Each structure stands twice: as structure tokens, then as C-alpha cells.
Amino acid sequence: MSVVSACSDSPKALTGSKSDPSGSPSASQSDAKITASIPADATDVKVNRSLRLNVDGGTFQTVSVAGTSGELQGALAGDKLSWQSSGRLQPGETYRVRGVAVDQDGHQTVYRSKFSTQNLSMDQQTFPSFFPLPGATVGVGMPAIIRFDVPIENKASIEKHLHVTSVPAQPGAFHWVSDTEVHWRPQNYWQPGTKVTVNADIDSIPAGNGIFGQKSRTSSFTIGRSMISKVNTKTDQMRVFQDGKLVRTIPITTGQQPKYTTRSGVKVIVEKYRKKRMNSETVGIDPNGPDGYNIAGVEYAMRITYSGEFLHAAPWSVGSQGHANVSHGCTGMSTANAAWLYGQTLIGDVVEYSGTDKPMTLTNGIGDWNLPFDQYAAGSALS
Template identity: 45%
Template structure:
């Protein structure tokens, strides 16, 4: 009886030892990199083993703790039902579990707001370009780590603006223009925060161009390159002012994009003293034309002018420059041909058959540059709105704003007119 008890007791002890050794062997194998048995062991997904002493914490190792499956938890900023939301703030949608599968942000007109996901698709962020005084709806879906789909739905309202900000632009979309044309944006209301607005303006070019914005006043900002635009350049101007805070509760209510092309290079040099006009096309002198310019009391302005408008036929009435009928200098010509405006005050380049005897020898006009009808027609057919006309030889100079005068002055002074300089 004693011996039988001893045998049973011994077997029990032996069994405990086997279990202990097995536990020790498993622990040693994990600590040593799992090379037991002469090859790499298959990682276990057991929670007890993954938390045992010596378990690897290297990312990607299957022995790390597995994430507990959970449903997607959605957070939206601004909050559901919010009102008076600032239009220049982005909308964000975030999930703390799983990933976003679709997000759409629309206003009450059905217009979508552009947005993007982060790399993990755990957050979606819109552009900060919302309409003032609008209702927005956020919709979409997310998928939790449990595989279940969670719908996204929220609405909010943006604040109402006291005044809107909209842009009118030169040039026209799709226009082909001359190498000196300045981009001009005219605002319907004054801009107080010029820096905020200018940050929303982008110029993209098909070739590298160094350029700058320049505020003419609170209702106009222009852009020109340091040197004339390279011929053939494709230019796109993005006016992303929807939702911008221009100050004084004036908010951008629209964005727009203007694309245009620079034509061939046509540069005109007029020497009033010599009564000549030299036209250079793509770097080569194409024609030198005899001209007449402004006489005493009506001196043609010197400076860099830009062709603003073109008319095959134009009525020219001296009343527009302050001369009245009965004045010996008054004129009213109904059919001036090949007329091209270069100043707001009324200087044109045009055909002038009535002064043919003075062209090339003396100045007899009221400030315009006149030439033969044949030369005027040829010149008209070469030029584009935006071509530069450089006038020299007089002591009367271009006044700022009397036309497109962006090229009169230094480049440093022009850049200083940027709100971001």
C-alpha cells in the first residue's frame, strides 16, 4: 500500500514538472526570437501568449495585442445645428475608429465644397470657402473596425454678410492679349483686409514668370510680371474669394477662374520729336511709320502706355476732353478709322488722313498719334489689347491710373504695393 501511494505521488510530481518545463520552454522560445525546432515558429494569436513575458513589441509582429473591433465614432466641426459659422473656416469630419468611406458637403443650392481625406482616411477637411448666409449639409459614411457602416449626417448655417465681395476681371476668359497686359480685378465693395483677399489670388503660368500683385486702391488690385509676359504663355488666374473675410463684415460670395493666352510680342516705340513710330514684332523691327502727335497745349504724354481698346471705326468728339462747340479747337469726327485707345483721358493711335502733310515732320494733333490710313490699318491688324506703346520725346508724362499705367515706375515700387510684401 505504501509503495502504491508513493508511485501515484511520484507520477503527480512528474506531471507537474512536465508542465513547468513546457511553460519554461515556451517562454524561452519567444524571448529567443521563436527559432525553436530549427525554423521560424508560427505566431500565435492567443491573448495569454501575446502578453507573456518576452513577447515582441515590434510593429507588424502578430504577437502584438489585437484591436478590439468597434463601430466608427464620428465627430463633425462645426457641430450639428450650429449657426453663424464663419465662411472662412474649414469643415472637418473625423472618425476615431475605422475609416471614412465617403464625405460630401453641399449648400442649399446643391453646390459641392471641395475637400480631401488624410492618408489614413480618418479625417476629411474642406476648403475654407463657404457661402455666407447658407445652409450646409454634411453626408457620407464611415466603416468601423467591426466592419459595420455608420452613416454621416449633419447640417449647419453660415453667418450672413452685410456686404458681398465679387470680382470683375480684365482680361476676359479665353482672350488672347498682348505682352504688357496687367491682370486687373475690380471689387464691387471696398476691401479692408487686403492680405486675406490677396492670399486667395493665384496666378499660374505655362512657363516660369516672376510677378506681383499691386493694390491700386481698396477696390482694385492688379498683377503684372517683372518683365513683359513671354509670347505664347498660358495664364490661369484663380480668384478663390468665396468665403473670404474682406473686413467690415464683407464676405466673398463667389470664386472664379480666368484663363487667357499671351499672343505674339508687338512692342511699339513712338518718338514724338522725330515723328516716328517703330513697331517691333517678336524681337524684329517690322515697320517704321511716319506719325504726327500732340501740338502745343495738347502735348502727347510720354511713358509706357498699353492698348486698352480697339475700334475699326470710332466717333471722336472733343466734348469728351472738355472742348465745347464754338471753341476753335473743337472737333467732332464721326468715322475715325483704326482707332486704338492708350489712355483713359482720350489718347488714341489712329488713321488721320487730314494730317497727311504733317506726318513725319510736325505735331498737329490734339494729343493722339495719327498716321496714314494704310499704315493705321496694318498696325491695327498687328496689335492686341495689352500691347505696350512706349512714348518718348515730351516733357508731359503719364499720370498714375490714366489708363493701364502699371509699367511706369520701378519693379521694387510695384512689388511694394502687394499686401503680402
């Protein structure tokens, strides 16, 4: 039988037992001494720790680390003097370590130990989700968005393990818009046809305040054709460009000024509804008041701000479209034009507004393009 490993004076040094390959005591003592970075029988081991085994007076033959949910991945160094884990520890698991080394005379040392990791509740783990959804085709203004269900305090620790790659490659940067949401946008609008991959490799990575990443996830999406619409609130016209070519000019009406001024700046289509009830109560206007409204089944509604600005069909204002601003902030057009636009639109398409002194903001919808790129990049935790 094997002799139980003995702890050294150092909490990080454990000397392996001496045994022959069959596990019975060896007639000759091996000079190979194995130590491990995590002590035998350790409990509540942090999941962000790594495991390293070293051998003096010999070389490793094999190392294996078996956890409850599978093997902990790792590799021997080229000189076989050490083994380093590459996989990450999982919470609430027991790991059993076995390392076999031989000295220059071929005498064998077998090292065995076990340790257990800390248990983590769901409130102690943060899970990443993606927008756009995996496999989506989106417009050239759509940033890669990663949302977390538990707030991130140590954003730098997490961001080091977030990666966005694209084909073709385009320079860009992360920007934290809150403790639970980080965006990545290219320096300029995406090139049409770009393939984008988002990797949140945060499994067991510390997020601060005792929180760790719950799971590593990857997503990908595709950029479609370029569609950029330009709205001029002074001329009440919207020009729609596809792949740089003007394909339609649409008479529109925007927010009545100064009471319901439509915001100027770069907006992005975030949602589409074939029909949507629009109730002024959702934007702080009493539906029973003189400016109130509660309209069922507004057609071809495309959201561009979280505060309630949409592009949509507005047959009730056709007489003002192209001539006057009479809406509560939305961009209204004829039903025929709205149906055409809706049919052409992807989530992530860009709508650029000009003509008012009320600015679009970063977080009222997808407002990423309203910051100059150097200011946007400064919102990275690693900047």
C-alpha cells in the same frame, strides 16, 4: 432609433450618439466619442469657417456632410482619427453632418448634427471678373487684371487666393491699383506665345468689412507675337518692331506743345475702334470753342489712355506728320498707315513714347510698365 447627440461643456465639442449600424440602440456602449468644431443646430455660421470632426477611443469609418447645394468636400486623416473639410461653406445653406466611428471592440458610434450658415446679400459678396477676356490673344504688355464688383478692404486675405501662372514661367507680381482692381505683370514684357492662367479662388474668403468672395473663377489667355512701337515726339516718327525686327517707320504728329502735350512713357493698346466719334467735350474742351472739335467716324482708332489719347488716322494733318506736333494729344498718321497699324495691332501691344516732360501714369490706361518692378511689387498687399 438613434439617440440625439448631447452638447459638451465646450461649444466646440459634441459627443456622438451610440447606435448600431441599423440605427437601433446598441447592447454594448461604444467607447468612440465624436466631437465637431461647429456645434449642432448652430445658426449664422460664418462661411469662412471650416468643419473638423475628431474621434477619441476609436476610428472613423465614414463622414459625410450634405449641404443644400451638394456635398461639402473633405477627407479623413491617414490614422482615421479626424476628418477635415476642404470645400468651403456656402451662404444661406443647411448642412447635415453624419459621422460613423467604431471602438476597438467594433462597437459603433453614429454622430448626427446640422447647422446653417449666414445669409449674404449680393452687397456682402464680391465677384471677380477678368481682363483680358478668357481665350483672348493679346500683346506682350497686357497684365492680368482682376476686377471686383464690391470693394476689397482686406486685400491680403483675398490676394492669398489669387494666382497667376504661365507657360513658360516668368517672375512677376501683383499690384493693387484701387480697392476694386488688382493687376499682375511679369518683371519684363511677356515672352511671345506664353499661355497665362489666372485663378481667383475667393469663394467664401473674407474680404473685410463683412464682405466675402462670391465665387471662385479661372481664366486663361495667350500672348501673341511681340509688337512694340516706339514714338519719338521730337522727330515725329513711330518705329514699329515685330519680334524685335523693325517693320515700318511711320511719320506722325502728336500733341501741340505746351498746351496739349502728349504723355511720355509706356502705354498699352486698351481698345480698338474701326471708326469712332471724337468730341473734345470728353477731354474737357468746349467743342464750340476755338480749340474744340466734334469729328464723326475717325478711322482706325486705338486707345492708349483713359484720358483720351489714341493712335488714329488723321488725314487732315498729313502735311504736318513727320514735321510738327499739331494734335490735341493723340498720335495722328495717314489713313494708309493707320489702316496698316490697325490690322497689325492686338489689345495689349506696347507703345513707348519719348520726348516730352509730361509723364504717363499708372492708372491712366494700362500704365503698369511705368513703375520700376521693385516699386510695382511693393503694391502687393502681401509685400
